[in-house]
Amino acid sequence: MSDAEQPRRSTGDKIIRFAVVGLANTAIDLAVFTLLVSLHALPLAANLGAWVVAVAFSFAANSFWSFERDRAIPLHNAFFRFISLGALISLGVSSLSLALLAGVIGVWPAKIGGVVVAAVLNFLAARWSIEGRLVK
Incomplete structure (x- = not known):
């Protein structure tokens, strides 16, 4: 069956699939x-390393399973959009949370x-970067 069919x-x-990928992605992120x-990495450095591994998995799973990738958007452009918006939201929010709250909680x-x-913000960002749209 072609993409059109x-x-x-x-x-x-899509939300359910995104959530399943998100749970797996979170497990990968937390494990790394x-x-x-x-291994005695500083928390912010460990967060960056975990993010790199998790974002690669997240893009692949969401591109090929959660969303209907717009084939008019070249894969490398979709990945760049995913990284530049969605993934940086995750890295920024989780790093900010660590920087501001780790000493307190x-x-x-x-x-x-x-x-x-970050999960809520990432759904919209992933949909935009992979499908080329935010809503219907």
Whole structure:
């Protein structure tokens, strides 16, 4: 079946798929973060390393499973858009959360809080970067 003949997924289906990818992505992010912290990396450096691994997985999974990639957007452009908006939202929000809250509530609560806030913003960013649209 060609792309044109594929049935379009509903926004609800995309949200569910995005959430499944997000859960897997969060597990990858936290696992790499944990590994790097256990190797005595500073929390912000560990966050950056975990982000690099997680964002690569997230783009691949969301591009080929969660969303209906607009084939008019070259893959490298979609990846650049994904990184420049969606992924930097994640890195910025989680790093800001660590920088502002880790000393107050601890590293783990700050990291998890940043991940939750970033997830909402990332859905819109991923949809724009992969499908070329924010809404219907």
